[in-house]
Amino acid sequence: MEHGFDTKSVHVTRKKEEGVPTKVTPIHQTSAFTFKNLEDIERFYSGEREYLYTRVGNPNTDELGNAVANLEAAPAGIATSSGLSAILVGILSIAKTDDHILASEDLYGGTYELLANELTSFGIEVSFVSFESDIESEIKDNTVLLYTESITNPLLRVENLEQVTQIAKKHQIKTMIDNTFATPYLVQPYSLGVNLVVHSATKYLGGHSDITAGGISWRRRFSYKGKNKMCEFWHKFKPI
Ligand SMILES: Cc1ncc(COP(=O)(O)O)c(C=O)c1O
Structure with missing residues (x-):
């Protein structure tokens, strides 16, 4: 039987089959992981065992990233330090x-600042337009991404994600949706064809105003195979 969202959200974390069968994953409060000998390190690089250094992977951040991806009905996810x-x-x-x-002109202020002032300083061009207007006519030869929020902050405009993904696919460009306000309970953008779904888990996903965290969900499954998770994400990500 297919589980409903409530059941899924309770059981979304990984079940530990090995070691001490804890109900909740223990917190792995460690910057690095130990290796018995050089062969053991080799096992990490050949992909037989996971975890070398927490910045590039830790069971707890993995569990969080995968849990968010699971709720988003996306194959893979990573957790980040903030939205x-x-x-x-x-x-x-x-x-x-x-x-x-x-990008939509109607975005969370911090995202707007990031796009308007920071990314442009690296030579990335950004246009802000009303996503209720004819966005197709705003697409240029060098457009690589359509960026918006499923429910916008602060105006609470509900984005027509099907239309956005249709236009993006027609022009072979990628889509990225901030699903923070809607949460996967209301909409699962990945299921509508969006390439990258991002969250400020600081909001509803955290739920209690006691954490700052973020998540990215998308189609790619990670395999360590001796590689740094984040490097694999940056260098090999091909969402379409
Ligand atoms: C819609 C939305 N996206 C992203 C962010 C940024 O998230 P964070 O504060 O976790 O970095 C916020 C924060 O208010 C937000 O409301």
Whole structure:
């Protein structure tokens, strides 16, 4: 039987089959992981065992990233230190100098600042337009990304995601949606064809105003195979 959203959100975390069968994953409060010998390190680089250094992977951040992806019905996900860092990592995985991003004019202020003042200083061109207007006519030869929010902050405009993904696919450009306000309970943009779904988990996903975190969900499954997770995300990500 297919589980409903409530059941899924309770059971979304990974079940530990090995070791002590804890109900909740223990917190792995460690910057690095130990290796018995050089062969053991080799096992990490050949992909037989996980975890070397927490910045590039830790069971707890993995569990969080995968849990958010699971609720988003996306195959893979990573957790980030904040919503804005999820947005920056996502954008930098798609856009580089001389590329153009077409963004909704109606965005969370921090995201607007990031796009308008920071990314432009790296030579990434950004246009802000009303996504209720004819956005197709705003697409340029160097447009690589359509960026908007499923429910916008602060105006609470509900984005027509099907239309946005249709236009993006027609022009072979990528889509990235901030699903913070809607949460996967209301809409699952990945299921509507969006390439990258980002969250400020600081809001409803956290739910208690006691954490700052972010998440990115998308189609790619990670395999360590001796690689740094984040590097794989940055260098090999091809959402379409
Ligand atoms: C819609 C939306 N996206 C992103 C962010 C940024 O998230 P964070 O504060 O976790 O970096 C916020 C923060 O208010 C937000 O409201």
